[in-house]
Amino acid sequence: EEKFSKVFFASPATITITTLEDGRLIDFNKSFERxxxxxxxxxxxxxxxxxxxxxxxxxxxxxITILNEKGNARDYEFHVRTKSGEILxxxxxxxxxxxxxxxxxxxxxxxxxxxxxxxxxxxxxxxQLQTLYETGKRITSMVSKNELLPWIAAQAAKLLNADVxxxxxREGDYLAKGxxxxxxxxxxxxxxxxxxxxxxxxxAKEKKPLVIDNxxxxxxxxxxxxxxxxxRGYVAFLGLPMMIGDEIKGVIN
Numbered sequence: 001e002e003k004f005s006k007v008f009f010a011s012p013a014t015i016t017i018t019t020l021e022d023g024r025l026i027d028f029n030k031s032f033e034r035x036x037x038x039x040x041x042x043x044x045x046x047x048x049x050x051x052x053x054x055x056x057x058x059x060x061x062x063x064i065t066i067l068n069e070k071g072n073a074r075d076y077e078f079h080v081r082t083k084s085g086e087i088l089x090x091x092x093x094x095x096x097x098x099x100x101x102x103x104x105x106x107x108x109x110x111x112x113x114x115x116x117x118x119x120x121x122x123x124x125x126x127x128q129l130q131t132l133y134e135t136g137k138r139i140t141s142m143v144s145k146n147e148l149l150p151w152i153a154a155q156a157a158k159l160l161n162a163d164v165x166x167x168x169x170r171e172g173d174y175l176a177k178g179x180x181x182x183x184x185x186x187x188x189x190x191x192x193x194x195x196x197x198x199x200x201x202x203x204a205k206e207k208k209p210l211v212i213d214n215x216x217x218x219x220x221x222x223x224x225x226x227x228x229x230x231x232r233g234y235v236a237f238l239g240l241p242m243m244i245g246d247e248i249k250g251v252i253n
Contacts, residue, residue, distance in 0.1 A: 014109040019102070023048040026104060035090075035111050037083030055079035055087050067094060067105070077112075089116040149250075154181045156252060163234060167242070167252040168193065168200050175200050175251060190222070198222045200251040203239045207248055212237040 008015050009029050014036075016028040024047050033039055036053065043051060054060045059078040066073050073094040080088045092109040149167055157165035166180030174192040190198075196205040202220050203210050212218045213236055215229055242250040 011108070014107075014111075016107045016109070017097075017099070018048060018105050018107070020096070020105055026099070035082070035088065035109075036080065042083075051083075053080055055081045063092075063094075067096075071096065080109075080111075089113045150179050150181070153179060153252060157181050160238065162238075165253065167250055168204075169250040170195075170204065170248055175204055178250065195248075198225065199237065199239055200253060203241050203251045204248050207241050207243065207246075209241070210237070210239040 008027075011029060012031060014029065014031040016032055017026045018024060019026060024045060025043050028040075028043070032043075036043075036051075038051060048054070048060075049057075056079055063073060063076055063078065066076065073092065075091055075093060077089065077091050080090045082088060089112050090109050091112050092107050094105050094107045097104050097106050149169070153165045153167050156162070164180070167178040168175035169178045170176075171192075173195055175195065177191050193201045195201050199210060199212075199218075199220055215221065215226060215235060215237055218226075218237075221229070237253065239251055239253045241248055242252055
């Protein structure tokens with residue numbers, strides 16, 4: 001009992017003891033207070049559902065099913081809502097114990113929000129690197145720009161999670177309408193743009209990327225074009241010059 005008490009109160013993980021019958025909190029350690037934001041005075045004797053701790057009630061229902069079927073739970077992931085309303089990713093393991101001739105649940109729970117975030121970032125970076133790798137392979141295997149550019153536009157949209165992507169090809173002093181994905185063609189009103197005209201023309205003239213955080217506040221848009229884009233709910237813009245050496249070959253948006 002003494003050893004359990006030391007582990008209970010010193011553990012960096014949250015340890016809770018609840019009644020089996022109605023999920024009432026009988027005891028918990030300091031980590032519970034730190035993670036959830038509830039003090040002992042606020043939570044002791046309260047039902048877990050009264051504190052609204054489970055972000056998704058169905059996760060609690062599934063957990064109870066596992067406990068009834070297996071007699072315990074191991075590394076069960078669920079979402080915790082803290083007192084402040086913050087949502088945390090947590091993982092818990094639960095066992096049945098007897099206290100004063102009544103069955104209770106002892107749960108050891110860890111906050112894995114940061115590790116989940118890092119895991120997601122690694123997954124996204126891996127997908128981005130894979131996309132770039134595939135782009136490099138495709139570029140070396142393709143000869144026709146008519147074949148290559150639509151594929152690059154599709155990959156750019158995927159890589160940046162963009163709603164729309166299109167491109168224009170330089171033909172003399174003009175940027176001709178090229179192609180697009182995800183309704184990208186619909187947003188190119190004019191068949192040809194002069195170098196310096198509109199956003200694509202501006203990018204071609206400056207030979208530099210252009211980032212716009214709020215389309216409504218940028219005057220370089222062709223008026224009719226901007227109205228259409230705003231009407232469709234788009235907010236931000238990224239445009240990149242396509243170049244070989246110092247020569248502009250087109251623009252991808």
